[in-house]
Amino acid sequence: MWLAKEEHLESISIGAGILGTGGGGNPYIGQLRARQALREHGPVTVLDPEELDPDSQIVCVGGIGAPTVGIEKVRDWQAYHALRAIEEFTGKEATALISNEIGGSNSLEPLIPAAMAGLPVVDADGMGRAFPEFQMKTFFVHGVPYCPMAICDEKGNTVIIPNAISAKWAERLARAATIQMGCVACYAVAPMSARQVMETSVHHTLSLARDLGDAVKVARAGQQDPISAILKTHPGRVLFSGKVVDVERRTVGGFARGSVVIEGLDDHRGESMAIEFQNENLIARRDGQPVCTVPDLICLVETERGEPITTELLRYGFRVTVLGFPAPDLWTGPEGLAVVGPRAFGYDLDYTPLVV
Amino acid sequence: MLIGIDVGGTNTDAVLMDGTTLLAKAKTPTSGDVTSGIMAALEKVLSGIPVQLIAGVMLGTTHFTNALLERRGLAPTAVVRLSLPATRLLPPLVDWPNDLRNAMGGFTYMASGGYEFDGREISPLDFDELGEIVRDIRQKGVEAVAVSGVFSPVNPTQEREAGAFIQRELPHVQITLSHENGRVGLLERENAAALNACLAKVGERSISSIKQAMEAMGLTAPLYLSQNDGTLMDESFAARFPVFAIASGPTNSMRGGAHLSGLSDCIIVDVGGTTTDIGALVNGFPREASLAVNIAGVRTNFRMPDVVSIALGGGSIVRPETLPEPLAVGPESVGFRLGVQALVFGGSTLTATDVAVAGGLAQLGDPALVSGLDTELGRRTLQQIKQRIETVVDQVKLSPSPVPVVLVGGGSLLVGESLVGASQVLRPEHGDVANAIGAAIAQVGGQIEKVFSLEDVGRDEAMASIRAEAIDRAVAAGAMPGTVEVVELDEIPLTYLPGNATLIRAKAVGDLRISPRG
Numbered sequence: 001m002w003l004a005k006e007e008h009l010e011s012i013s014i015g016a017g018i019l020g021t022g023g024g025g026n027p028y029i030g031q032l033r034a035r036q037a038l039r040e041h042g043p044v045t046v047l048d049p050e051e052l053d054p055d056s057q058i059v060c061v062g063g064i065g066a067p068t069v070g071i072e073k074v075r076d077w078q079a080y081h082a083l084r085a086i087e088e089f090t091g092k093e094a095t096a097l098i099s100n101e102i103g104g105s106n107s108l109e110p111l112i113p114a115a116m117a118g119l120p121v122v123d124a125d126g127m128g129r130a131f132p133e134f135q136m137k138t139f140f141v142h143g144v145p146y147c148p149m150a151i152c153d154e155k156g157n158t159v160i161i162p163n164a165i166s167a168k169w170a171e172r173l174a175r176a177a178t179i180q181m182g183c184v185a186c187y188a189v190a191p192m193s194a195r196q197v198m199e200t201s202v203h204h205t206l207s208l209a210r211d212l213g214d215a216v217k218v219a220r221a222g223q224q225d226p227i228s229a230i231l232k233t234h235p236g237r238v239l240f241s242g243k244v245v246d247v248e249r250r251t252v253g254g255f256a257r258g259s260v261v262i263e264g265l266d267d268h269r270g271e272s273m274a275i276e277f278q279n280e281n282l283i284a285r286r287d288g289q290p291v292c293t294v295p296d297l298i299c300l301v302e303t304e305r306g307e308p309i310t311t312e313l314l315r316y317g318f319r320v321t322v323l324g325f326p327a328p329d330l331w332t333g334p335e336g337l338a339v340v341g342p343r344a345f346g347y348d349l350d351y352t353p354l355v356v
Numbered sequence: 357m358l359i360g361i362d363v364g365g366t367n368t369d370a371v372l373m374d375g376t377t378l379l380a381k382a383k384t385p386t387s388g389d390v391t392s393g394i395m396a397a398l399e400k401v402l403s404g405i406p407v408q409l410i411a412g413v414m415l416g417t418t419h420f421t422n423a424l425l426e427r428r429g430l431a432p433t434a435v436v437r438l439s440l441p442a443t444r445l446l447p448p449l450v451d452w453p454n455d456l457r458n459a460m461g462g463f464t465y466m467a468s469g470g471y472e473f474d475g476r477e478i479s480p481l482d483f484d485e486l487g488e489i490v491r492d493i494r495q496k497g498v499e500a501v502a503v504s505g506v507f508s509p510v511n512p513t514q515e516r517e518a519g520a521f522i523q524r525e526l527p528h529v530q531i532t533l534s535h536e537n538g539r540v541g542l543l544e545r546e547n548a549a550a551l552n553a554c555l556a557k558v559g560e561r562s563i564s565s566i567k568q569a570m571e572a573m574g575l576t577a578p579l580y581l582s583q584n585d586g587t588l589m590d591e592s593f594a595a596r597f598p599v600f601a602i603a604s605g606p607t608n609s610m611r612g613g614a615h616l617s618g619l620s621d622c623i624i625v626d627v628g629g630t631t632t633d634i635g636a637l638v639n640g641f642p643r644e645a646s647l648a649v650n651i652a653g654v655r656t657n658f659r660m661p662d663v664v665s666i667a668l669g670g671g672s673i674v675r676p677e678t679l680p681e682p683l684a685v686g687p688e689s690v691g692f693r694l695g696v697q698a699l700v701f702g703g704s705t706l707t708a709t710d711v712a713v714a715g716g717l718a719q720l721g722d723p724a725l726v727s728g729l730d731t732e733l734g735r736r737t738l739q740q741i742k743q744r745i746e747t748v749v750d751q752v753k754l755s756p757s758p759v760p761v762v763l764v765g766g767g768s769l770l771v772g773e774s775l776v777g778a779s780q781v782l783r784p785e786h787g788d789v790a791n792a793i794g795a796a797i798a799q800v801g802g803q804i805e806k807v808f809s810l811e812d813v814g815r816d817e818a819m820a821s822i823r824a825e826a827i828d829r830a831v832a833a834g835a836m837p838g839t840v841e842v843v844e845l846d847e848i849p850l851t852y853l854p855g856n857a858t859l860i861r862a863k864a865v866g867d868l869r870i871s872p873r874g
Binding site for chain 1: 439441442443444445446450451470472473476478506507540541542543648655750751752753755756859
């Protein structure tokens, strides 16, 4: 158990930026919003999954919408209203909240309703990284019901989806409502039990994000290598190191797709790496050969400062290091790969686990 | 004839130009009040020239940056955001430094209004509510008001209506509407509007004091101010939008370098006494930064040039290798004391300039004073300078193919004949006053950014309407109709949105509308 305070937010943002594998959007506003909530309502208790009372009712909350709208119509406390709406609909009172993803600003989203409602958050999430869609959560892949769910906007509108025939359908319906609401909604899913959280969430990811951010900040302050500081905190591998020489982008079905080509420097001189992304980085190929595939994490950080780089900021000339981290075990079985494996994203490629 | 002036941290440079020909140039120390240094530079370049021949004075100045940094002379300011019931968690000025906020009053209000991404209203304006706000503003003694609305770059109607209402009720206040700063990104656009509002008084005062001083010299030509995007604004526009004059220096250097070299697509390297600024020029204009720009501790989305600055210049102190410490050039610099402290001027500090003189790259001071310098040390120092500049040149390039590199600024003699990644290295004559030349030759521009649903509007229609608006804005800013061209047109598809929502940004520039006087 620990207390999430204002001074942790920057570290969590850096760490969630790394674990966000290029997705998750601009972390600045998420950080400001969480800071405002903590200033107004005080710090939030973070519970280990092991510390959960067996009778716990844990509600997963998250933002849904378009990051490009969120920088203009800045999100409020929609997640708090979604929490209250799902409590009312299910007749169950939440005892803790959990993050849907640890990548980007969604990693901080539960802190806002938690601070307002005086509830703890669980040190765990439903992805262990970032993914673009609602159904892509370890909870749902491993049998936790995705409905009922509540979606709330900033105006006071609430939509409840009591049932959907699949998590993918829940995503479609929620997305349609979100667009009508003006694209910066939040959702809350009916409570999970402590056992469900123990078995189907990726554990200790909020503290991992905090520790990764701390490691990067300490390395920067001491003029040390942030990359080795990251790898000391979380086991992974340097997949490549070089300079961005080409970025190609297009929007397909509402998602930012594209690829980035990195030309090797230092140990990788003479080689090149291409990374394909759809919001998140999905496939890394060195000299044409796949070396890391989704759901394993492919993270781009600025070589010098260890700053995570989201796909929308990629551009010619950046000195980057590509880090690979193994996916949480909950993703690497057949059920997980069916939802987030390379083929689920349209690549004619099998998942090959990264060896660290 | 035109006069270009650029106020830098150390020097105020001025040039007298006839068309594209440089007739005179002057360097004077920048003064504490800025204005008297400008006048001294003006007098120098004007010596012997009848003032009636001057058709315009183009000025790039640090007045407004200094006012913000020193928190001096700022107008008591209110910010009114049209957004309710949205965006309540983060009120206006939320992330400002406290002292700056206190220095400008920092009165904030939120009211009904705002638009969705697709143009629907979040809520209509409520004039009773605005009336309450106006009453409070009046009591607070506010002199400037910034009005911001959610998605006002998509639809500015509410901002205009609310602004007109406030102006009617409070005729003496200066009003800034956030959509006039352009970009999508509520907090950053609102910050820019608030900075502009609080500079309203400084803007009026400094422009009128410069005008008075010019008139005292008999100089009745119009005054123009350089903007940070490389275009000019006339004095009345500048008095309304002082914020656009912030950080115009690097832009002027880049534009001047482009003019002197005759290139419109290149990398400009401006080597000064303490720092080197490196940026890319695209279609004759500096490429703009895509990231948020921090001004006086406030996050904005200004139209700033994407310039990388490194601590390297003619005054950089050279520390020879003392194992295990490697050879170091900078970051410390002797700065404006170069003429006293450098070895070639009889001082005792080894600087980059000394190494350049010893290596025969420059003739300055007394070369005999550095004749004993270790040639191997000199070679490696110059090699390090070259490599550091090459690294940044590569970083600001748009593609891997070699591009021309133009060297300007007083310290450019530190750089040799070739650079890796450069197709050619140009060192134009008068490069030492490239910044003032950049101010003198600037054009007038207009810029606009909007979100379109291309499924509803159609791409051609959207493009045509945004081009027309950019051209209208350039003409409104003082460009001669007929000379205005659209120089930038960007399309940014927005993710997760229906209707093929796309952000389109256009920039148009044209020649300054000016009455020729000889």
